[in-house]
Amino acid sequence: MDEQKRIKRREFLNKGIRLSIGAGLGVIGVGLITRSASGKAIWQLDPSKCVQCGNCATNCVLQTSAVKCVHVTTMCGYCDLCSGYLRQGAKELNTAAENRLCPTNAIVRTFVEEPYFEYKIVEELCNGCGKCVKNCGSFGNGSLQLQIQQELCLNCNQCAIARACPSQAFSRTDLDTPYLLKGFDELDIGG
Amino acid sequence: MKKGATYFILVLVISLFTLNIYAQRFPAPEFENNHKIPPTQISKAQPAILEYLDIVVFFGVMSLITWVILKKRSRRMVFWISIFSLLYFGFYRKGCICPVGSLQNITMAIFDPHYVIPVTAILFFITPLAFTLLFGRTFCAGVCPLGAIQDLVALRPVSLKPWIRYLLGIIPFIYLGLAVLFAATGTDFIICRYDPFVGFFRHNGTSLMFSIGGILLVTGIFIARPYCRFFCPYGVLLNLVSRVSRRHLTIANGKCINCRLCENSCPFDAIDKPTGLEVKNDNRELVKKLIIYGFITPVLIALTGWTVSRYHGDFAQVNFKVRLAQEVMELKNIESPASLPEEVTAFQSSGTPEEALYKEAQSIIRDFHTGSWIMGGFIGLVLGLTLARLTIYRYRNEYLANKGNCYSCARCIEYCPVKKGD
Amino acid sequence: MKQKVIIGLSVVLLVAAVILIGRDLFRKSPSYTSTTNYGDDEASMKKVDSTLIGYYKTKVIETGLKDLSGIAVKENRIFVCGNSEVAVFDTSGSRTGGFHTDTANSCIAIYGNAVYVGAGSSVTGFDWAGNKKITLKSVNNKGYITSIAANQHFIFVADAINKRVLKFTTGGEFVQVIGQKDSLTGAPGFIIPSPYFDVSTGGFDDLWIVNPGRLEVENYTESGYMRSSWGEPGAEDNGFTGCCNPAHMALLPDGSFVTYEKGIDKIKLYDAAGRFKCYVGGAGSFRGKRDLQLGKNNLVKDLATDAAGNIYILDAYNTINIFRSIV
Numbered sequence: 038m039d040e041q042k043r044i045k046r047r048e049f050l051n052k053g054i055r056l057s058i059g060a061g062l063g064v065i066g067v068g069l070i071t072r073s074a075s076g077k078a079i080w081q082l083d084p085s086k087c088v089q090c091g092n093c094a095t096n097c098v099l100q101t102s103a104v105k106c107v108h109v110t111t112m113c114g115y116c117d118l119c120s121g122y123l124r125q126g127a128k129e130l131n132t133a134a135e136n137r138l139c140p141t142n143a144i145v146r147t148f149v150e151e152p153y154f155e156y157k158i159v160e161e162l163c164n165g166c167g168k169c170v171k172n173c174g175s176f177g178n179g180s181l182q183l184q185i186q187q188e189l190c191l192n193c194n195q196c197a198i199a200r201a202c203p204s205q206a207f208s209r210t211d212l213d214t215p216y217l218l219k220g221f222d223e224l225d226i227g228g
Numbered sequence: 229m230k231k232g233a234t235y236f237i238l239v240l241v242i243s244l245f246t247l248n249i250y251a252q253r254f255p256a257p258e259f260e261n262n263h264k265i266p267p268t269q270i271s272k273a274q275p276a277i278l279e280y281l282d283i284v285v286f287f288g289v290m291s292l293i294t295w296v297i298l299k300k301r302s303r304r305m306v307f308w309i310s311i312f313s314l315l316y317f318g319f320y321r322k323g324c325i326c327p328v329g330s331l332q333n334i335t336m337a338i339f340d341p342h343y344v345i346p347v348t349a350i351l352f353f354i355t356p357l358a359f360t361l362l363f364g365r366t367f368c369a370g371v372c373p374l375g376a377i378q379d380l381v382a383l384r385p386v387s388l389k390p391w392i393r394y395l396l397g398i399i400p401f402i403y404l405g406l407a408v409l410f411a412a413t414g415t416d417f418i419i420c421r422y423d424p425f426v427g428f429f430r431h432n433g434t435s436l437m438f439s440i441g442g443i444l445l446v447t448g449i450f451i452a453r454p455y456c457r458f459f460c461p462y463g464v465l466l467n468l469v470s471r472v473s474r475r476h477l478t479i480a481n482g483k484c485i486n487c488r489l490c491e492n493s494c495p496f497d498a499i500d501k502p503t504g505l506e507v508k509n510d511n512r513e514l515v516k517k518l519i520i521y522g523f524i525t526p527v528l529i530a531l532t533g534w535t536v537s538r539y540h541g542d543f544a545q546v547n548f549k550v551r552l553a554q555e556v557m558e559l560k561n562i563e564s565p566a567s568l569p570e571e572v573t574a575f576q577s578s579g580t581p582e583e584a585l586y587k588e589a590q591s592i593i594r595d596f597h598t599g600s601w602i603m604g605g606f607i608g609l610v611l612g613l614t615l616a617r618l619t620i621y622r623y624r625n626e627y628l629a630n631k632g633n634c635y636s637c638a639r640c641i642e643y644c645p646v647k648k649g650d
Numbered sequence: 651m652k653q654k655v656i657i658g659l660s661v662v663l664l665v666a667a668v669i670l671i672g673r674d675l676f677r678k679s680p681s682y683t684s685t686t687n688y689g690d691d692e693a694s695m696k697k698v699d700s701t702l703i704g705y706y707k708t709k710v711i712e713t714g715l716k717d718l719s720g721i722a723v724k725e726n727r728i729f730v731c732g733n734s735e736v737a738v739f740d741t742s743g744s745r746t747g748g749f750h751t752d753t754a755n756s757c758i759a760i761y762g763n764a765v766y767v768g769a770g771s772s773v774t775g776f777d778w779a780g781n782k783k784i785t786l787k788s789v790n791n792k793g794y795i796t797s798i799a800a801n802q803h804f805i806f807v808a809d810a811i812n813k814r815v816l817k818f819t820t821g822g823e824f825v826q827v828i829g830q831k832d833s834l835t836g837a838p839g840f841i842i843p844s845p846y847f848d849v850s851t852g853g854f855d856d857l858w859i860v861n862p863g864r865l866e867v868e869n870y871t872e873s874g875y876m877r878s879s880w881g882e883p884g885a886e887d888n889g890f891t892g893c894c895n896p897a898h899m900a901l902l903p904d905g906s907f908v909t910y911e912k913g914i915d916k917i918k919l920y921d922a923a924g925r926f927k928c929y930v931g932g933a934g935s936f937r938g939k940r941d942l943q944l945g946k947n948n949l950v951k952d953l954a955t956d957a958a959g960n961i962y963i964l965d966a967y968n969t970i971n972i973f974r975s976i977v
Contacts (some may be wrong), residue, residue, distance in 0.1 A: 054472045055474065056470045058233070061593050069338075070350060072337065073337075098432050098433065100432055110256070110265045110268055112256070114894065120913065125885050149259060149261075152841055153257055173307070174693075176649060176894075177894065188273075193324050199414060203569070204571065218268070399668060440670060443664070443667045458664060542676055
């Protein structure tokens, strides 16, 4: 008899705990669903915060980083002596391999017309090191910018590059605005 | 249809906007030979369809495995379902996002009002818990890819003495506490950072990840499912919920004949053996013990809470802003440093005043103080309750799967000679 | 026995895993230093050989204003323009006057009693009290004025977007376009990839225009014929670095040039024939010893000189730095 009562009591206790856990889960679920993203949340790099430290190339979980240099061609000056293409301090002014800045030779230079040259990034070769971005930004117009190529990105729950970024330039955004390129929303005319 | 229309309008507005701004920005050169400026090469974001498919597959596999464990009771089927989960959720979806990590997303969503949590994270967190509440830890057996990979290497499982199990069993609670603490303060997702097996799924990872993964797989040959038993923070939640589950895997389905064939079948020491004598609990002794533990536990909570809170500074160091604030403060005193670290120069060029950074860092440190008190107290509570539980004598006259620890892998079922029925 | 060993080893390994995680999580060393050390490259590029510095800073004036973009000097009075106003300071650092303008301004020049302020595609001439006198408009509304030079007879306005220098009379009448690309005469035109295009007047009939895309400074007569040019690309002291430099230029009374190159943040002095003479300063000459990153801003916003040969540098911190020759 005692045994029965004890078992009944335990059952009752279990049921009560079960109900409260279920209610708790329900509260969490409903409460958070109202704040959730209906779409997917993806990682985004803010080039205006980026300091081109080089961590993008080394910290991505992928073998070759999903962060690539993107050329915003409408901002480019089409210069002969592109500071993102040629390194500073070259002994001779030519496009020999030792004078090119990109360590993987991912920038292709083609002649357009005097005195303009067009520069294109070969995505498969780019490793996201940001050397060209740094020089283009300080000497030139800043048309070379680092961005996460969404096709390649695994969209990890916690981006390993984001953790290592010294300027905390990574943030979550939704599918509609995957890329953030600087130079579009400001009157980019300096002094 | 409506979503398509809004998307189209959005694209139109954005393109008009950018065209307008383009006219104001310093323009690109005009080419005489009518050369067209090529568009900026950016690839489209991958659509969310795969994430939604994940949820459908997840729900489907959870239902299937639950039915297999409770109704079909076949170890073979559980095994093959776990292989499927390993291949799909592990190697195909690269092990991310997983329910184990989702508890961090949930925590962050609770504490940070600005954090937008993806629906998949919520569902991945709740679904296993909901199933466990009703049917026991069926998730661990056949759906979790981390568990599946460990099951594959559990070739020579060895039984562990209870005291080792209890000692190592504290680690998941500590891990859970730290994971919640760091997620709540927006510091880091440490479960993802130290995920031992995602490196194998992705074919890439840090050397630390592979070291831990390697250690767990090697020890996993002899100590079955080491991550599940002694590390998994989500397992803590599943354990607690499973103890009050409505139904659960049973070895003999209520018809145990004490033949003892299943005794050594569980590689995880999750089978509760029948106790010898039916000794009635002396109620007076019980009440006395409960009162003693009623006093010990709060003392334990206060003690552990205080102890852990002493380290809140070290915990806070993991946070980027706290570290940055310290560096900025230190470097102010140095006249002309040889080279400033990247994050300091980045901060200085961001234009944020130093005071704002210090204030934020201090508020984070305060959060860590509170959080570490709570975490320490939680560990103390767990210790106290475990000790209390050990004093209570539970009589059993048959072999039962321990509701909290059993992963419902159904190995024991194969050993049981009782006819499968019901 | 074997079992005990196996269990013992396994437990040890598991504990080792815990310790590894703990050590990685709580290590004290900063984890944000990059592995690539671009900072060293940048620092060495910006370094100025101190034996080659020929000027020293005599005064620093904190204007307390925001978004200043141009500076011009006349007779111990320093005019700065920027955020919808023109402010006047004297050489001791106190503000002596100024006036409001309608829009944000990009450049300023002074001749006589006239203050010419550029904003967008037009230039407004004020008197020193701030009354509008004349308005000069560029060829179209899309222009952007980056520099103005004025002498007794003419006003020269540099439009970076339309890549021309426009010549006006002091009364405001348009006279001609100078330096535009012309296939008939073979004039190569200006290469202006970014809004940095400076113009200065020298002595009689001397017009100096920077051609940043060719990394040279060109000399024109006031009627628009190019006489000569100096300057070449190069990383040595005498060359201009990068793709488009010098970003700013000013003339000293003895005919020598002060140039500012963006990217490496160096201010150099060239003699009247275009030969490198010395450095005025570098990134380390401003705001103490810390080399701060300025985001997208260049270190120097504009340069000006006075009749005594002092150099006035307006930097990105809205501070006026006055340099005097060591000699």
